[in-house]
Structure formats: C-alpha cells, structure tokens
Amino acid sequence: MSEYLTKEEERQWRSSLERITLEEYALRLGKKINTNKETHDLADAVLNNFDKVASAKEESLEIVPILINPVIIKEEKPIVEIVKTTEIVEISEKKPGLNVSVEFKKALTDREQSVFDYFAQNKGKTVFAKDLASLLDLPRDYVYKYIKNLRSKLVIDVLENSEKGGYKLNV
Numbered sequence: 001m002s003e004y005l006t007k008e009e010e011r012q013w014r015s016s017l018e019r020i021t022l023e024e025y026a027l028r029l030g031k032k033i034n035t036n037k038e039t040h041d042l043a044d045a046v047l048n049n050f051d052k053v054a055s056a057k058e059e060s061l062e063i064v065p066i067l068i069n070p071v072i073i074k075e076e077k078p079i080v081e082i083v084k085t086t087e088i089v090e091i092s093e094k095k096p097g098l099n100v101s102v103e104f105k106k107a108l109t110d111r112e113q114s115v116f117d118y119f120a121q122n123k124g125k126t127v128f129a130k131d132l133a134s135l136l137d138l139p140r141d142y143v144y145k146y147i148k149n150l151r152s153k154l155v156i157d158v159l160e161n162s163e164k165g166g167y168k169l170n171v
Contacts, residue, residue, distance in 0.1 A: 004034040041140045103155035111136060115146045119169040126166040
C-alpha cells in the first residue's frame with residue numbers, strides 16, 4: 001500500500017459529491033499528496049540527474065561557510081493604467097526601458113504579468129523557457145502555457161519566436 005494518493009483515489013475524490021479539499025480526503029485515507037510534479041521535458045530530466053550527481057559530490061566535499069553582506073535591492077513595481085473601452089482593456093506599461101503602450105484584450109494574471117515584465121526588461125533580447133521557469137519556479141513544461149496565454153491576450157502580436165530558440169518582445 002502506497003503512502004501517497006493514487007490517481008484512482010484522486011479520481012474518486014473528484015467524482016464524490018462531498019465538498020472537501022484533497023488534503024482532507026488524503027487525511028481520511030491516512031495518506032499524503034504527492035507534490036512532485038512529473039515532467040517530460042528532456043532538459044529538466046537531465047538537470048535533475050545532474051543535481052543528484054552534484055549533491056552526491058557535495059556530500060563528500062568539506063563545506064566552508066562564507067559570510068556575505070546582505071544587500072537590499074529595492075524593487076520598483078510597474079505603473080499600470082487600465083482604461084476600459086467597449087471591448088478591449090488597454091494597459092499601458094510605463095517603464096524606463098519600455099516607452100510604448102502595449103494593449104491587451106483581457107487583464108493579465110499575476111504570473112502572466114511577471115512573465116510580461118520579464119520580457120519588457122529584456123526587450124529585444126532572446127528569452128528562453130529555462131529563464132521563465134526559474135522566474136516562476138516551475139518546470140519548463142508549465143511555462144509554455146503562460147506564453148500562449150500572454151500571446152492570446154495581446155492585441156498586436158509583439159511576442160515573436162527568436163531564431164535562437166526562445167522568445168523576443170519586439171516593441
């Protein structure tokens with residue numbers, strides 16, 4: 001018997017008429033929820049194996065503590081103006097590097113906004129999925145959803161595929 005919920009047990013929870021969370025359902029069965037998301041991205045699989053090998057090497061090495069002076073960086077939030085028209089919501093980003101207004105069909109979610117901000121900071125440069133994955137703290141497989149949603153919400157498609165194999169914001 002597994003200590004984690006199986007997919008069949010999760011299906012039973014979804015189909016039940018009882019309104020309880022998955023955590024409560026797992027507690028009733030005396031099991032845990034498996035929080036490790038399985039990814040099929042080749043780069044993530046290679047990096048995970050590399051991390052396992054690196055951690056095994058680190059265990060055999062002597063660790064010497066290094067004192068680092070903490071530096072507090074003040075992060076400026078973007079100024080966002082929302083103007084409602086008949087059907088389109090217009091959002092104008094005012095940043096030092098981005099002087100052009102970008103229009104969206106719908107308002108962005110927090111993660112989509114952070115992805116767009118990252119593209120705006122790297123305007124004209126190639127941004128790779130691994131960079132966005134580290135920004136969102138997600139496996140690479142899940143990053144493409146936010147890029148797709150961002151493209152669908154843009155009025156004019158200024159997010160282009162780069163020849164180097166990434167994405168580029170051309171404004």
